[in-house]
Amino acid sequence: MSAHRxxxxxxxxxxxxxxxxxxxxxxxxxxxxxxxxxxRAGGEQFGATHTARNAMQQxxxxxxxxHHPISQSLAIIELLEELHPDPSLLPERPISRAHAREYAxxxxxxxxxxxxxxxxxxxxxxxxxxxxxGQRVVSKGLAxxxxxxxxxxxxxxxxxxxxxxxICLVPQMYNARRFxxxxxxxxxxxxxxxxxxxxxxxxxAHPSVQPDAQPV
Ligand SMILES: N[C@@H](CCC(=O)N[C@@H](CS)C(=O)NCC(=O)O)C(=O)O
Numbered sequence: 478m479s480a481h482r483x484x485x486x487x488x489x490x491x492x493x494x495x496x497x498x499x500x501x502x503x504x505x506x507x508x509x510x511x512x513x514x515x516x517r518a519g520g521e522q523f524g525a526t527h528t529a530r531n532a533m534q535q536x537x538x539x540x541x542x543x544h545h546p547i548s549q550s551l552a553i554i555e556l557l558e559e560l561h562p563d564p565s566l567l568p569e570r571p572i573s574r575a576h577a578r579e580y581a582x583x584x585x586x587x588x589x590x591x592x593x594x595x596x597x598x599x600x601x602x603x604x605x606x607x608x609x610x611g612q613r614v615v616s617k618g619l620a621x622x623x624x625x626x627x628x629x630x631x632x633x634x635x636x637x638x639x640x641x642x643x644i645c646l647v648p649q650m651y652n653a654r655r656f657x658x659x660x661x662x663x664x665x666x667x668x669x670x671x672x673x674x675x676x677x678x679x680x681x682a683h684p685s686v687q688p689d690a691q692p693v
Contacts, residue, residue, distance in 0.1 A: 481560065483508035484540040486530060488515045489687035492589060492648030493550040494537040498687075499644045500554045502678035504561045512689035515594060551585055554641055566641045577635045580622060580642035584649045588618035592652065611656035619653060622646075623663040630665050632672060643673050651684070 483501065485508050487494025501508050513536050514521045521527055522534045530538045531548040539553045540546050547553050558566050567574045590596070591614040597607040629635045634642040650670040653660060660667050673679050684690055 479506050479561065482542050484511055484543070485509070486511050486513050486527065486538040486540070487536045488513055489684045489690045491515065491536050492652055493535070493585075495648040495651075495682060495684060496550040496644045497537045497539060497553050498682035499647070499678060500557050500566060500641075502681045503564065503566065503639060503644075504557055506557070506561065510688060512687075514689070551581060551641070554644065558641075564639075566639070566644065568635055568638055568640060573629070573635050576625070576629050577640035577642040580625065580634055581640075581645045583618060583622055583625075584645040587621075588615055588649060589652075592656070608656060611652075612658050615649070615653045615656055615658050616662075619649070619658070619660075619663050619666060623666050626665045626669070630669055632669075634669055639673065639676070643669065646670060647673050647679060 483506060485494070485497055485501065487497065487510065489512065498510075513527050515536065520534075522531075522536060527536075527538075528534055530540070530546045533548060535548065537550055537553065538546050538548050539556075541556075547556060554566065567577055592611045597611065600610045601607045626634050631637040633639050634646060646666065647670055650660070650666065674683075680686070685693075
């Protein structure tokens with residue numbers, strides 16, 4: 478039972494919102510899930526109500542105890558880790574912790590922002606091919622991650638504990654499939670993603686079972 482009240486403003490298919498849902502479920506925390514529709518009516522993220530929560534006009538936003546809106550999924554996950562350290566989403570050894578953070582950032586800073594809705598729309602509006610762009614940036618990032626994970630992975634990306642790296646991996650693999658990326662060069666990532674997807678917290682956080690999910 479949490480001493481804090483959590484409200485998550487997110488979108489079923491947003492990979493960053495998915496990361497926060499995963500952290501909340503892995504830590505067994507109760508939260509209210511409030512959908513912000515990123516597409517309908519031009520995008521609710523651009524409206525005054527959501528802009529007041531996050532001037533970046535993005536999800537996720539976690540509101541803590543009704544008055545602290547926090548954006549940026551990794552900052553939110555770090556807050557949850559500090560407030561609820563058990564179970565930890567970081568390995569014990571400092572080097573392993575660095576790897577978990579490294580992989581999370583590789584996805585958070587090196588892949589996801591290059592293929593988010595905003596960037597894809599701009600690519601398209603300038604005559605580019607959004608699918609080809611998405612495939613290129615996702616494949617490049619996953620290739621780097623595969624090369625690293627081969628050396629640290631056991632059951633999951635870093636050893637045999639679920640970490641923040643795994644939280645970032647699963648939504649990114651889902652996006653890779655949406656872009657039609659060939660995953661055969663990434664056997665480690667595919668195997669870890671498969672194992673993670675069977676865990677109850679990962680099943681509960683999946684976009685398809687969210688209240689705002691739409692048929693695909
Ligand atoms: N670095 C941010 C990224 C947030 C982000 O890219 N959110 C996307 C959904 S995954 C969004 O709200 N997009 C709305 C838009 O592009 O208009 C985080 O980790 O929270």
